[in-house]
Amino acid sequence: xxxxxxxxxxxxxxxxxxxxxxxxxxxxxxxxxxxxxxxxxxxxxxxxxxxxxxxxxxxxxxxxxxxxxxxxxxxxxxxxxxxxxxxxxxxxxxxxxxxxxxxxxxxxxxxxxxxxxxxxxxxxxxxxxxxxxxxxxxxxxxxxxxxxxxxxxxxxxxxxxxxxxxxxxxxxxxxxxxxxxxxxxxxxxxxxxxxxxxxxxxxxxxxxxxxxxxxxxxxxxxxxxxxxxxxxxxxxxxxxxxxxxxxxxxxxxxxxxxxxxxxx
Numbered sequence: 001x002x003x004x005x006x007x008x009x010x011x012x013x014x015x016x017x018x019x020x021x022x023x024x025x026x027x028x029x030x031x032x033x034x035x036x037x038x039x040x041x042x043x044x045x046x047x048x049x050x051x052x053x054x055x056x057x058x059x060x061x062x063x064x065x066x067x068x069x070x071x072x073x074x075x076x077x078x079x080x081x082x083x084x085x086x087x088x089x090x091x092x093x094x095x096x097x098x099x100x101x102x103x104x105x106x107x108x109x110x111x112x113x114x115x116x117x118x119x120x121x122x123x124x125x126x127x128x129x130x131x132x133x134x135x136x137x138x139x140x141x142x143x144x145x146x147x148x149x150x151x152x153x154x155x156x157x158x159x160x161x162x163x164x165x166x167x168x169x170x171x172x173x174x175x176x177x178x179x180x181x182x183x184x185x186x187x188x189x190x191x192x193x194x195x196x197x198x199x200x201x202x203x204x205x206x207x208x209x210x211x212x213x214x215x216x217x218x219x220x221x222x223x224x225x226x227x228x229x230x231x232x233x234x235x236x237x238x239x240x241x242x243x244x245x246x247x248x249x250x251x252x253x254x255x256x257x258x259x260x261x262x263x264x
Contacts, residue, residue: 018239050242101231121190
């Protein structure tokens with residue numbers, strides 16, 4: 001698992017649980033890596049690793065370092081999983097399993113979003129995956145809200161409209177689903193005046209759950225799903241890609257819940 005910062009990542013717990021359940025003698029570790037070091041790090045790891053996972057700030061940079069990308073990664077423009085298939089970059093395949101993660105989290109809310117308004121908060125790699133997932137689920141219209149309008153416009157180009165941060169409270173009241181990819185404090189600004197029970201929430205945050213947004217939306221009676229659901233689903237898809245085996249999702253979810261509860 002490559003990223004910066006990386007020490008907080010729960011991914012090693014999930015992947016190791018999967019390998020143990022599958023009876024594989026594989027290992028998975030977190031490696032601190034920034035954008036500048038990424039090409040050299042990938043070359044070094046490709047010699048004796050099946051693949052790598054990537055988190056901030058590497059997902060966009062990684063898309064330009066692989067030999068090919070699967071259709072979803074190409075559409076999103078971000079790669080969070082690389083399967084090496086050999087030491088040469090031409091053999092490396094980039095995937096985006098975050099989309100599968102968002103789809104799983106939305107389905108866990110129990111809310112039908114086909115033909116319903118959806119709002120995405122933020123404009124980073126997770127927001128790009130969220131928009132792509134919502135398109136696949138048939139949400140309409142999809143609006144991207146971010147503090148930087150130009151960033152919102154760029155993400156919305158995947159298939160939605162862009163709006164400034166000031167418009168977010170109004171858009172929340174009309175949304176059937178809100179996917180928050182922003183830090184907890186930013187999301188709580190929107191929830192400060194209350195939260196409509198009609199707006200379900202998927203919050204990509206899993207550390208320190210529930211977030212303020214999660215608590216407020218839940219108290220209002222809105223369906224709420226935290227980031228662990230998304231993290232487990234995207235990790236399970238990465239396990240499938242790297243091992244060629246069916247991922248033990250229940251064992252991964254249990255390991256993640258156990259690790260998070262031990263931190264409280």
